[in-house]
Amino acid sequence: MNRPMRSRRQATLASLAAELGVSRTTVSNAYNRPDQLSPELRKRVLETAKRLGYAGPDPVARSLRTRKAGAVGLLLTENLSYAFRDPAAVGVLEGLALACEDAGVGLTLVPGSPGNEDVAAVHRAGVDGFVVYSVPDDDPHLEAALQRPVPTVIVDQPQLDGMDRVGPDDEAATVDLANHVVGLGHRQVGVLCMRLSSDRNDDFASLYRQQDAHYHVQRARLAALQRTFEAAGVSWESVPVVERFDHHVDDGASAARQLLDKHPRVTALICTSDILALGALAEAGRRGLRVPADLTITGFDGIGEATRAGLTTVHQPVLEKGKAAGKLLLGAGDRVASKVITLPTELRVGTTSGPPRTAEQHWFGP
């Protein structure tokens, strides 16, 4: 495990060739096409390389010549913490990483803070393509990626012209969930959602703000809820929606607190993510509310902890989402037509949803 001695200047393929008295081509072949030279010579090359502390052809130079970076970039303009703290996002990341591993290419997390207009990093990233995940619709980083002459696939976002896309059918899934809640008899509901736009608003979200949301996923889910509840005769204007910029369990709890303080009569809390729902669950416990007897709580994503908590939620195959994105990107190139992959979702009814108390009262009423 001794570190090879470093000469004054790093050894290069050329210096190695000179030392051996062979051409650079031959040394290159020793690494890339073993069948192009005699085994003895190859052995001699490799031995000399070790002696000189040469670890093989420089990756960057090789990339320049072959026009392959050997890595795909992941654009997460979101606050990085979000991407890592939400198990659903981590699932996508994992799936993508798996696809990359299969293909033997690296996965580069391209930096770019939200609100940070500095897209230089996008331009500087040596990658063969981009996967764009969870960025606002009008993000400058996304535009910068599109500028680059490499393929791009977007995840969980409306399709942009001619680009590949992968995502679940958010609307349909949300409609299923909403119908479940409606079917149980709930008419007084509240909603907890994630950040809708790049500006922080840890408060109730107006109808305008909901419809103007820059985050497509949230917009789609809210719109689907609205449609379903209005079809059931519930005016959406009467439905309180509380937004949280950050995305921790605690944020879900505080959002639930804010909503329940102002609207104590709601019988169901629909959360646009499991993380928020877990927080709501905690807050319900703190208030002594029984779930689901006093309050129905639903989530979205189907993360492990939610399953363990018995949460009613929509499960989406996050791992597959990431994998599909990776395969799409790595399989691009020759393809001309753009591809769209829509993934199946599944409503998982747990122990946190049930008929509303008011319904029961109605049952026993006059």
Next chain:
Amino acid sequence: MNRPMRSRRQATLASLAAELGVSRTTVSNAYNRPDQLSPELRKRVLETAKRLGYAGPDPVARSLRTRKAGAVGLLLTENLSYAFRDPAAVGVLEGLALACEDAGVGLTLVPGSPGNEDVAAVHRAGVDGFVVYSVPDDDPHLEAALQRPVPTVIVDQPQLDGMDRVGPDDEAATVDLANHVVGLGHRQVGVLCMRLSSDRNDDFASLYRQQDAHYHVQRARLAALQRTFEAAGVSWESVPVVERFDHHVDDGASAARQLLDKHPRVTALICTSDILALGALAEAGRRGLRVPADLTITGFDGIGEATRAGLTTVHQPVLEKGKAAGKLLLGAGDRVASKVITLPTELRVGTTSGPPRTAEQHWFGP
């Protein structure tokens, strides 16, 4: 958002220069040193670039010339799923990503499956340095990284000659935890641990296997437990240790099942990770064992879900660990001496540890 028309052949800095009738240097300066040319010319360059669909200097060529890849590599030889499923590992990843973001460099996940001897990806990765996390001591990928003429910092691993290292004081932290358990009066304990070596062993781990473990963290924790319990008069040979290759909550549950089936009299289950402990908790519930009245369960890492579950555990600053590794790597270069950063840990006593039942019986006994 229209994709710029792609000419037959991608525009390059040179073709742009030709089109404009200026030198390549000037075009390069337009992007990299705006002060080196007149604002008008710069504007003209940028406009022509847009017209030709030139998105700026090629990152790879630039990297070759400047000798800076603009990315650091993360070596996770572990099964990728482990890295993404364990919140503690994700925390390290997040910290590292944050440090990279601060520095404006990318973070490349370098592929390399466990047991896979193909280290080509390590050689092919265009990075300015490596962070090595959670790989077995003798991993070929690690060796390959060391070969490369770039700095390397290792996380959670014994220091190798002259390399930077960051990690918690695993031994001290484990001793604290063990003393807590010993102090409560437990003498009949069992241990659930993560994979000890690259070969799968979902079973009891012999003393030899424990001491021969290739994963340093696990080895250190087990050794510390052994020391502490033997100091308390408990023969380590009598302590059952169950190992699990995979690392999901379910694995923790099955490990607990296996251990309790064979050793029903243990009063405490010490788990080397929170994930395993959460599984043990679930299994205890399934058996109708009250925690901690009938069984004490402890974890390690201090992940969010553990806190929520009230688990007694050792909290380690995973985020800081990743950040520190990133800073160390990015700050290297001029430095000659290697640095070692040891992070503080904290014993967090929750509601899953208490005195053993036998102790209570003893209390009321003759």
Next chain:
DNA sequence: ACCATGTTCTGAACCGTTACGGTTTGTTCA
């Protein structure tokens, strides 16, 4: 003895950029 066929190795042309050390032009000031 000759040609066809391998095998093994080489020379030179790129890949697209930036570093370095200029040259040219215009302005200022004694």
Next chain:
DNA sequence: TGAACAAACCGTAACGGTTCAGAACATGGT
């Protein structure tokens, strides 16, 4: 009027490889 100097731009030489079309030599068949 011309020396001094800054601003604006340029030419050349890398950076470290891969690739392709051959050259040189040996082998085998006819």
